[in-house]
Amino acid sequence: MATTEASEHAHKYATLLDSLQDAANLYPKPEGLKYSYGTAGFRTLANLLPPVMFRVGLLAILRSKRLAGATIGVMVTASHNPEQDNGVKLVDPSGEMLEPLWELHATTLANCPSTASLLSTFMTLVSHLRVDLDQPANIVYARDTRPSSPGLVEALEAAFRAFSDGAKVVDLGITTTPILHYVVKATNDKSGESGIPTQEGYMKRMAKAFKTLIGNRGPLAPLHVDCANGVGAFALEEFSKHIGDLLPFRPINTDVKTRGALNFQCGADFVKTKQALPPSVAQSGVLSKPDTRGCSFDGDADRLVYYYLRDGKTFRLLDGDKIAGLVAMYIKDLVGRARMHENNEPLKIGVVQTAYANGSSTKYLKSRNIPVRCVPTGVKHLHHAAQLFDIGVYFEANGHGTVLFSPSCLTTLREFQPDSPESANAIKQLIALSELINQAVGDALSDMLLVEVVLAYRGWGAEEWDAGYEDLPNRLVKVEVHDRSQFVTIDAERKLQYPTGLQDHIDDAVNKFELGRSFVRPSGTEDCVRLYAEAKSTADVESLTTMVTDLLTYYGGP
Known part of the structure; x- marks a missing residue:
């Protein structure tokens, strides 16, 4: 009997390997290319990705099987990158980024030079990871x-079909990255507390929470939304059906059909990098009227930045740092009004930033007794650090971020017995806030609604929001180097450990300028390093940037 079972098992494995071999032969890896699974997954020119897509499909199945059938997400996107690029990333059952150890497995599979090597590595992973x-x-x-x-989805689906017992797959089609994360999280949450695991469930959940939070303050003033000629245009149009005129949207850059339009001179990355309005927004003149505000999504709608024209003329950016400050102070107010504690201790609210956060934003938060923690660049670092608070706010300066409510915090909110109408209302608002905000990942649509809620609560326009603090002048530049791997960082990427001696010279340069700060970190995708500098005046920033650039050119040369 045992012999028969072993024989059947061996036959099944042999059949699977034959199927995988036939499919893998259709997607050979190009010679000389090296793929790397970074913060945003795999990302490069789209024509180089078909073999990666197939191998990611295999890993997604392994990951699901390893977790006893838990649902795994796969998102095909390159976010804010130019249209000729594309990418793919895996989403873990909780809606978070892929576990770091599995990022290494993804990179290993992607770089197998042949079908034979791929199959051998695949079976080694099955054995090593004890995948049933x-x-x-x-x-x-x-x-x-x-x-x-x-075309890339076809390669992904080929991997799913190669398994003889198949995989249960759900194709969400064209949608935003945050919706995919939400659906994965909600699918795996059998309690139902994360919401209904569909795009419609996502829309209805946010709309209900938004209406609760706005209350009788609506309808709000129209909001001009730059959709980056991407998928955010679809999400915005669909969501508007659920809230009607409570928040009138004025969509801009919604062309998803013209080749080359995606992210071209528009979108959150353009606005943040250029420190200017998208030309289409500027030419329309829609922000020249008093008390108007605009915002920009990126190509897959997981980043958000706001802006307005001071006196109808001067561009003012309200980026991820400004959003974090606005939101953290709002949540602090609600918690104070709720007068609630967890295990006789006040709820812990904190903000997580990276070294790219403007120094003024960090000072603003700390001066208001909001704990701030700095972590290395990358959503996974921010997300995990935010989980250490009862309510953790994290935003990168580029506009990617969200707010996390710990499970124990949510339980406390639901079970707490308020002692006054004010406390009861504040708790109701906090619960609604947890349902408005995407708990899995940064979400431009969700974050936009969050900002609008806080502005309505304060009775503010964009200018009142902006008045909280003044950003220090800053620059972010790329410096080409011979080998970026020689640049090794420490202290949440704020200091260089190697090349030896370079950090001392950077410190000397920084000390020449009032409120000076500068750091250097290697790029994750290009043979260059990224240099950030800030100081009290624009002239000082330019001088500091030049000095550090010269140092990098000297240390990073051949």
């Missing part, structure tokens, strides 16, 4: 609007 191939596999996948995405 008889377990079910469940996958949810989606894509953004890039013309290259359908």
